[in-house]
Amino acid sequence: MKESLAAKLDSLARRLEEVNATLASETATRDLDAYRKLTREHAELAPVVAEWHSYKAAERDVAAATEMLADPEMRELAESEIADAKARMARLEAELQKMLLPKDPNDERNIFLEIRAGTGGDESAIFAGDLFRMYTRYAERNRWQVEVISESPSDLGGYKEVIARIIGHGAYSKLKFESGGHRVQRVPETEAQGRIHTSACTVAVLPEADEVADVVLNPAELRIDTFRASGAGGQHVNKTDSAVRVTHLPTGIVVECQDDRSQHKNKARALALLAARIKDVQTRAQAAKEAAQRKSLIGSGDRSDRIRTYNFPQGRVTDHRINLTLYKIGQIMDGDLDELVSALAAEHQAEQLEALAEEAA
Numbered sequence: 440m441k442e443s444l445a446a447k448l449d450s451l452a453r454r455l456e457e458v459n460a461t462l463a464s465e466t467a468t469r470d471l472d473a474y475r476k477l478t479r480e481h482a483e484l485a486p487v488v489a490e491w492h493s494y495k496a497a498e499r500d501v502a503a504a505t506e507m508l509a510d511p512e513m514r515e516l517a518e519s520e521i522a523d524a525k526a527r528m529a530r531l532e533a534e535l536q537k538m539l540l541p542k543d544p545n546d547e548r549n550i551f552l553e554i555r556a557g558t559g560g561d562e563s564a565i566f567a568g569d570l571f572r573m574y575t576r577y578a579e580r581n582r583w584q585v586e587v588i589s590e591s592p593s594d595l596g597g598y599k600e601v602i603a604r605i606i607g608h609g610a611y612s613k614l615k616f617e618s619g620g621h622r623v624q625r626v627p628e629t630e631a632q633g634r635i636h637t638s639a640c641t642v643a644v645l646p647e648a649d650e651v652a653d654v655v656l657n658p659a660e661l662r663i664d665t666f667r668a669s670g671a672g673g674q675h676v677n678k679t680d681s682a683v684r685v686t687h688l689p690t691g692i693v694v695e696c697q698d699d700r701s702q703h704k705n706k707a708r709a710l711a712l713l714a715a716r717i718k719d720v721q722t723r724a725q726a727a728k729e730a731a732q733r734k735s736l737i738g739s740g741d742r743s744d745r746i747r748t749y750n751f752p753q754g755r756v757t758d759h760r761i762n763l764t765l766y767k768i769g770q771i772m773d774g775d776l777d778e779l780v781s782a783l784a785a786e787h788q789a790e791q792l793e794a795l796a797e798e799a800a
Contacts, residue, residue, distance in 0.1 A: 440494070440532050448491040448535065455484040487538045494531040500524040540791050545646035546612035551588070551715045552644055553602045557620070559638025561595045562627040566749075567640045568597030569772060570621060574605075574614070576774025583607025587698050588708055602712065604647070611646045616760075616783040618644045618746075625751035635752060639745075648714035654721075656714060662686040663706065668697035685709045692716050761786045 458481050461467060468474050501524045507517035554570050556563040578585050584606040591599040605614070622639045630636060648654045665680040682697030683705040694716065696709040748757045749768060756771050756779070757764045763782050765771065771779070 440528075444532075444535070444539075447539065448487070448494075451484055452488045452491060455481070455488045458484065487535065490531055490535050490538065494528060494535065497524045497527040497531065501528070536792060536795075537788060540788060540795075543612065543615070545615070547609055548611045549604060549606045549647040550610045550614060550644050551602060551604055551647060551712055552614070553600070553642070554598065555600045555641050556593070556598065557639040557641055559623075559636065561593060561597075562623075562636055563638040563640055564593030564599050565595065565597035565627070566621075566623045566638050567599070567601065568593075569623075570640055570642065571598060571601050571603070573772050573774055573776070574617075575603075577614075577776045578605050578607065578610075578774075580774055581607055581610075581613070583610055586708075588712055589695050589697055604708070604711070611644070612784075613780050614644050615646075616746075616780075616787070617642050620745040621747050621749065622745055623749045623751070625749075643719075645715040645719045647711060648718040654714040654717050656687075656710060656717075660688045662688060665702060681705060683709045685713050687713055687717065690717065690720065692720075758783070 458477055462474075462477055462481065467477070501521055504517045504520040504524065507513040507520075510517075552571075552574055554567045554574075556567045559566070575585050586604040586606065588602040588604055590601045593599050620639055620641055622637060624635055624637050626633055627636050627638075662685070664684045664686075666682050666684065667680055668682040681700055681702045682695065683702060684693065684695045685706070686693045692713060694709050694712045696705040696712065699705050699708070746758065746760055748759070749772070750757070751768060753766075754768045755764050755766050756768050758779060761782055763779070765778060767775070767778075
């Protein structure tokens with residue numbers, strides 16, 4: 440193991456001791472904000488330090504077995520123990536490198552999920568509805584909460600556009616690679632000749648912005664309009680101006696929310712969505728400035744990227760970014776996304792490790 444990595448791990452071990460001492464002190468809970476920060480730091484440090492201690496234990500096993508090599512009767516046993524300990528060290532070092540990779544600061548945030556029908560007319564809108572159900576079912580599997588912010592239903596089912604807020608620990612870390620173009624190949628219900636059609640939708644996943652720290656909304660730069668909600672919702676929704684449209688004048692970004700009967704709640708949700716979109720624009724602008732850095736295999740998240748194809752006649756789903764094909768389209772459309780999500784995360788992690796190795800070379 441490189442000295443720089445070992446030194447960093449020793450530093451983390453010392454920091455964990457400091458955190459443990461502070462948490463055990465009588466004054467730990469006097470400042471609740473500081474206490475929460477310390478407990479989060481403890482949760483992040485503890486597994487890393489535990490692996491580091493295991494690595495050092497394996498090192499000690501190698502040293503002890505090496506001393507036994509001089510004894511002819513113990514040589515065979517010593518060589519076996521050395522081989523086992525070195526294998527453990529290699530595995531633990533690889534795991535430690537992964538654990539020390541830079542973390543996305545947005546990973547634990549809630550998200551805004553936006554799905555829009557693209558090419559393909561009514562079939563695209565129906566597919567948008569299928570995608571929304573897929574993500575909703577995935578959220579249910581993770582015990583996340585889904586709040587519809589706005590929707591524009593299609594006449595034949597599905598959505599021309601649907602925007603939802605998904606509330607749950609780690610929602611962004613799981614779904615951040617879903618942004619892009621999703622293509623479907625199947626025989627539409629409206630197709631009399633039984634021909635396979637290709638349609639597309641775009642998906643955007645935005646981390647919810649921290650209203651205080653991330654995006655400051657200047658009231659002078661906002662135009663807020665109220666109007667009557669359209670579609671289902673009962674007499675109250677359709678007879679009062681409860682729907683809210685917010686326009687951010689400097690960027691031209693427009694958001695609407697009409698899901699709730701309360702104008703106040705709709706305004707709050709619209710402002711949260713606006714902050715997330717502004718944060719997304721700022722983040723992508725920053726990423727463009729850092730174009731000299733190695734591009735991730737996962738893709739840029741550009742909404743025009745074709746990232747995945749759902750082929751119903753063949754029962755397959757193909758993610759084009761990592762060349763992964765799964766023949767379980769029924770389960771995936773029912774929200775079983777774990778295999779896809781894990782594969783994308785693993786590829787991203789491998790890309791990060793390769794970039795770090797190149798920097799160190």
